[in-house]
Amino acid sequence: xxxxxxxxxxxxxxxxxxxxxxxxxxxxxxxxxxxxxxxxxxxxxxxxxxxxxxxxxxxxxxxxxxxxxxxxxxxxxxxxxxxxxxxxxxxxxxxxxxxxxxxxxxxxxxxxxxxxxxxxxxxxxxxxxxxxxxxxxxxxxxxxxxxxxxxxxxxxxxxxxxxxxxxxxxxxxxxxxxxxxxxxxxxxxxxxxxxxxxxxxxxxxxxxxxxxxxxxxxxxxxxxxxxxxxxxxxxxxxxxxxxxxxxxxxxxxxxxxxxxxxxxxxxxxxxxxxxxxxxxxxxxxxxxxxxxxxxxxxxxxxxxxxxxxxxxxxxxxxxxxxxxxxxxxxxxxxxxxxxxxxxxxxxxxxxxxxxxxxxxxxxxxxxxxxxxxxxxxxxxxxxxxxxx
Amino acid sequence: xxxxxxxxxxxxxxxxxxxxxxxxxxxxxxxxxxxxxxxxxxxxxxxxxxxxxxxxxxxxxxxxxxxxxxxxxxxxxxxxxxxxxxxxxxxxxxxxxxxxxxxxxxxxxxxxxxxxxxxxxxxxxxxxxxxxxxxxxxxxxxxxxxxxxxxxxxxxxxxxxxxxxxxxxxxxxxxxxxxxxxxxxxxxxxxxxxxxxxxxxxxxxxxxxxxxxxxxxxxxxxxxxxxxxxxxxxxxxxxxxxxxxxxxxxx
Numbered sequence: 001x002x003x004x005x006x007x008x009x010x011x012x013x014x015x016x017x018x019x020x021x022x023x024x025x026x027x028x029x030x031x032x033x034x035x036x037x038x039x040x041x042x043x044x045x046x047x048x049x050x051x052x053x054x055x056x057x058x059x060x061x062x063x064x065x066x067x068x069x070x071x072x073x074x075x076x077x078x079x080x081x082x083x084x085x086x087x088x089x090x091x092x093x094x095x096x097x098x099x100x101x102x103x104x105x106x107x108x109x110x111x112x113x114x115x116x117x118x119x120x121x122x123x124x125x126x127x128x129x130x131x132x133x134x135x136x137x138x139x140x141x142x143x144x145x146x147x148x149x150x151x152x153x154x155x156x157x158x159x160x161x162x163x164x165x166x167x168x169x170x171x172x173x174x175x176x177x178x179x180x181x182x183x184x185x186x187x188x189x190x191x192x193x194x195x196x197x198x199x200x201x202x203x204x205x206x207x208x209x210x211x212x213x214x215x216x217x218x219x220x221x222x223x224x225x226x227x228x229x230x231x232x233x234x235x236x237x238x239x240x241x242x243x244x245x246x247x248x249x250x251x252x253x254x255x256x257x258x259x260x261x262x263x264x265x266x267x268x269x270x271x272x273x274x275x276x277x278x279x280x281x282x283x284x285x286x287x288x289x290x291x292x293x294x295x296x297x298x299x300x301x302x303x304x305x306x307x308x309x310x311x312x313x314x315x316x317x318x319x320x321x322x323x324x325x326x327x328x329x330x331x332x333x334x335x336x337x338x339x340x341x342x343x344x345x346x347x348x349x350x351x352x353x354x355x356x357x358x359x360x361x362x363x364x365x366x367x368x369x370x371x372x373x374x375x376x377x378x379x380x381x382x383x384x385x386x387x388x
Numbered sequence: 389x390x391x392x393x394x395x396x397x398x399x400x401x402x403x404x405x406x407x408x409x410x411x412x413x414x415x416x417x418x419x420x421x422x423x424x425x426x427x428x429x430x431x432x433x434x435x436x437x438x439x440x441x442x443x444x445x446x447x448x449x450x451x452x453x454x455x456x457x458x459x460x461x462x463x464x465x466x467x468x469x470x471x472x473x474x475x476x477x478x479x480x481x482x483x484x485x486x487x488x489x490x491x492x493x494x495x496x497x498x499x500x501x502x503x504x505x506x507x508x509x510x511x512x513x514x515x516x517x518x519x520x521x522x523x524x525x526x527x528x529x530x531x532x533x534x535x536x537x538x539x540x541x542x543x544x545x546x547x548x549x550x551x552x553x554x555x556x557x558x559x560x561x562x563x564x565x566x567x568x569x570x571x572x573x574x575x576x577x578x579x580x581x582x583x584x585x586x587x588x589x590x591x592x593x594x595x596x597x598x599x600x601x602x603x604x605x606x607x608x609x610x611x612x613x614x615x616x617x618x619x620x621x622x623x624x625x626x627x628x629x630x631x632x633x634x635x636x637x638x639x
Binding site for chain 2: 031032033034035036037041042043044046047070073074075076077106107108109111112114115118119120121122123124125126127128129166170173174177178185186188189190191192193201204330
């Protein structure tokens with residue numbers, strides 16, 4: 001007989017229940033009265049917070065998936081292997097969230113599979129659609145061994161790791177290259193609708209290159225969150241090197257970004273100190289140059305708390321960049337009037353919450369971390385653990 | 389190629405709104421006053437003041453951006469000229485709205501099964517060799533229907549005859565690579581409420597430039613990664629052997 005126990009009522013559980021009720025209500029409303037009833041989107045602003053945050057940032061934040069698997073399995077830097085599984089899980093859940101958000105954002109989501117039969121290779125969105133489908137499949141196959149292992153099915157796993165993993169990793173990197181860049185290409189067709197600081201043919205290159213430091217930063221932040229939530233041991237020596245790599249890749253990205261602006265003759269716009277210039281400086285200086293210089297410093301990298309703070313700044317800077325392209329630059333370019341409705345915000349927060357709940361469930365029940373499923377969550381003192 | 393189009397001459401329009409009514413009747417819409425293009429209005433006569441008016445409706449580009457961006461090929465440039473949308477394919481991603489340089493496709497924001505709504509240049513009438521509803525009703529001849537090449541010639545003739553009357557160019561001759569709809573304006577596009585910064589060349593090439601390179605870039609990138617996989621693995625193997633040697637050197 002199973003014993004029913006009433007769960008302890010905690011603050012965060014109340015918040016979660018409230019969020020779940022709100023999200024469910026919003027989704028019901030959307031499928032009863034249309035997109036206009038829950039969002040402030042309109043004909044002049046067809047894409048808003050969901051495309052900017054849930055889609056562009058969601059895919060970008062999943063970039064750790066291809067970055068870390070490439071480092072470990074393609075370049076054989078085996079010491080980073082401890083990071084592989086949590087990163088694959090994050091990427092897989094990230095893509096599921098992207099699909100979830102799309103099901104709300106698309107006007108006719110029951111036709112989401114149509115790019116499979118109605119082809120238009122001239123469309124960037126067609127490429128995006130195929131990348132989402134194929135890479136989610138690859139991530140599912142990379143995730144499947146966790147489940148097989150959990151149920152003690154070991155024989156196919158040996159063959160799997162030997163023959164399938166390299167193929168999956170290679171496919172994953174190629175698909176990610178295409179997908180990350182194609183999200184930037186989406187905006188290339190409307191150069192006159194974006195503000196000059198963001199409107200460039202180089203968007204696909206910028207989106208792909210920036211995904212690499214972002215992926216690395218995300219892996220670090222996620223390790224810290226795992227420490228806070230599940231008492232996972234940090235690997236300071238590994239995260240230190242990840243920090244170094246982030247700094248170099250960030251320098252690489254920022255160089256391309258600024259060169260592109262100079263070549264297009266828009267450098268003066270940076271110092272116009274109007275709205276566009278402040279948004280750009282926020283993304284480029286606070287979310288780019290500052291964390292890059294900090295990550296180049298040894299004392300920052302050797303202090304886990306400072307390292308995590310800096311990596312979090314990198315993540316915020318990249319989120320800022322994607323939101324700028326999708327929302328700010330479009331508004332500045334077209335003069336469209338748009339502030340997301342509270343329901344748009346709640347839905348986006350809800351998507352993140354669903355991701356975190358699924359992550360936590362997987363971590364407790366599947367061998368995500370090297371020690372196997374997490375038994376007792378929450379360390380006694382996370383900060384002490386970190387600085388140990 | 390016999391592409392049909394429309395010529396709108398701003399100097400001849402008296403703002404009577406007959407074309408709005410004809411358009412609504414033709415598309416089985418409730419008669420209503422139009423204040424902007426939306427999911428229920430394909431044609432809008434904008435009052436610019438001082439008895440000057442401009443018309444807004446689909447420009448029917450020669451190389452339409454919407455046709456190029458639609459991931460499910462729901463848009464088609466028909467042989468007659470109109471650009472039409474196929475309800476059975478659309479998944480509602482709204483990329484056409486983001487991409488259209490004239491901001492023509494509109495969305496049914498309050499529908500559970502939303503459609504993309506826009507002027508279809510009366511395709512059903514064209515296929516019966518009838519002019520569009522707006523052109524056939526126009527009492528002053530401000531909107532005329534015909535083959536695009538004829539209309540372009542006529543527009544140039546009017547422009548040459550009385551250059552002072554117009555802004556000096558034909559809106560739609562080169563906008564977005566040329567459109568089936570041509571406009572002779574007495575006020576600048578911006579002052580006429582029309583998009584003024586439309587690139588003077590067809591837009592689909594902007595993304596096609598990038599997409600067409602994928603079949604070249606991806607194999608090279610794949611070969612590079614595969615090569616690195618093989619190369620770095622060998623390095624590990626060498627390290628193993630050297631480690632083995634070192635252990636035995638100690639003996």
